[in-house]
Amino acid sequence: MTVTIALAGDTMLGRGxxxxxxxxxxxxLFAPELKPVIDQADLFLLNLECCVSARGHRAPLPGKAFFFRAPPSAADALALLGVDAVTLANNHALDYGPQALADTRSLLADAGIEAVGAGPDLARARAPLVLTAGGLRIGLLGIADHPEEYAAGPHTPGTAYADLHNGVPRWLTEAVRDLRQDTDVTLVTAHWGPNMATSPVRHVLRSAPALLDAGATLIVGHSAHVFQGFTRHVLFDLGDFIDDYATDGRLRNDLGLLFLLTLDGASLRRVDAFPLGLRYCHTRPATPREYAWIRHRLTTACASLGTSVTAEDGHLMARWD
Structure with a gap:
């Protein structure tokens, strides 16, 4: 059985x-040309890097520079785009406190969008999400390796925090093993590593094999705000999808990718990456010049990981027979 999963990275719908x-x-917010690409997929998943609420107050975290809150209508905007599920395991889920996190989950649910990676207590923050597509049961686990201050407690809301700097915690490997027994595809979505890193850092490179050994079929990363390379089992960072961020002229966080993953059962057969241009609060297909930059960057990043990327009909592709 074949299933196609669309993936987008950091999606920030606050501020501008x-x-x-x-x-x-x-x-x-999104150019109409993106919708036909997304509609090719059986599921569309992304990292929602903000809360969605009209309520709450900024978290009292000294030194934290950015707090992101989107209006309730943002949930409808995601539904209109075709989003099926989001991960909330990241460093902005609790930016406006527990009330805004609760609103986020509620508003998403009302819009028909599932959420994983954060909840009203530890058990529900760590709870997996199981979706069915193409006749396959697809299990999702959402985790974040920062910040520890946003971690859910036994009776307090927050994210599914995993301190990957000190190795993959036992609870996480056990969660992956348990989920693998009940699903055809087990996907771990991880908000890991620092901002603006063009390649996976040491603790990320250590964590990925441990999660695969535990039974993960795929690992999908985000956090860096720039896309990184991928292998057959790990997309280290998806980069940004929409935001109002300042642009780094060298790292080009204003250029991104929308990914389509084609799986035959539990085996990833193909990755199609569609180049994007992120202008202020608007995402559209990349221009030819932007496409050339993205192609060079992704080809080089993947080559360092042993993955060959080729150009095909205006997008980039890797295939495993």
Whole structure:
């Protein structure tokens, strides 16, 4: 049985994006050319790097520079795009406190979008999500390796925090093993590593094999805000999908990728990566010049990991027979 999963990286719908949403509506955030690509997939998953709420107060974290909160209409904007599920395991889920996190989960659910990686207590933050597509049971686990201050407790809300700097914790390997027994595909979505890193850092490189050994079929990373290379089993970082961030002229965090993964049962057969241009609060297909930069960057990053990427009909592709 074959299933196609669409993946997008860091999706920040607060600040300037929230104003764009309010002034021009949800269709103004994404170019219409993206929808036919997404519609090829059986499931569309992304990292929602903000809370969705009209309530709450900024978390009292000294030294934290950025706090992201999207309006309730953001949930409808994601549904309109075709999002099926999001991970909330990241460093912005609790930016406006437990009330906003609760609103996020509720508003997403009302829009028909599932969420994983954060919850009202430890058990529900760590709880997996199982979706069915193409006749396959696909299990999702969402984790974040920062910040520890946002970690859920036995009776307090927060994220599924995993201190990967000191090795993959036992609870996580056990969770992966348990989920693998009940699903055809087990996907771990990890908010790991530092910002603006063009290649996976040491603790990420150590953690990925341990998660695969525990039974993960695929590992999908995000956090760096720039895309990294991938192997047959690990997409180390998806990069950004939409935001209002300042652009680094060298690292080009204003250029991204929308991924389509084609699986035959539990085996990943193909990755198609569609180049994107991220302008202020708007995401569209890359221009030819942007495409050339993205192609060079992704080809080089993947080659360092032993993956060969080729160009095909305006996008980039890796295939395993």
């Amino acid at each position: 994006v929230a104003r764009q949403l309010a002034d021009f509506g949800p269709r103004s």
